[in-house]
Amino acid sequence: MKTFLRWLLAGSMVFAGLSHLFWARKEFQAQVPDFAGEVMDKDAVVVASGAVEIMLGASLVALPKSRRTIGWILAAFFVAVFPGNIEQWAKKRSGFGLDTDEKRFGRLFFQPVLVAWTLYSTKS
Template structure:
């Protein structure tokens, strides 16, 4: 079960990362906090995070001996991008069909699930 969850997460990360780089760039900019945009161009943040997502997703598959460390890094990544999701909700920014307060709030509630998914799916399987 963990292996399936890990592979699904890896695929989702690669897909999300590629979408950051191509068709979803404008949509993802809605999630970049304004303060970050003052330090760095919002498009550059989206591109950089897309590259990181592709690397993390691919690493989950090609670096099996590092999966526990990668799980912690991925969980930390999900925590690090959470302020952008909060700002999208607080400032009522539409993006990816998140066009109501309720949809944006549900998206916020899903973030802890991603953190748990990253952590749980990369833990070593307990041996009996």
């Protein structure tokens, strides 16, 4: 089961990363916090995070002996991007069908699930 969940996570990360780079770049910009946009262009943040997601997703499959370390890095990544989800909710930014306060608020509870999924599926 852990292997299946890890591969599913890996595929999801690669898919999400590709969507950052191609068809959903504008949508992802709604999740970039303003403070990050002050440091670098919001589109650059989206592209960089997409590249990181592709690398982490591919690493989950390509580097099985390092899966625990990669899992911790990916969990930290999910924590690091969480302020973007909070800001999307707090500033009422629509994106990915999250067009109401309730939907944006509900999305906040998915991030801890991602962290738990990552840590569970990558532990030995």
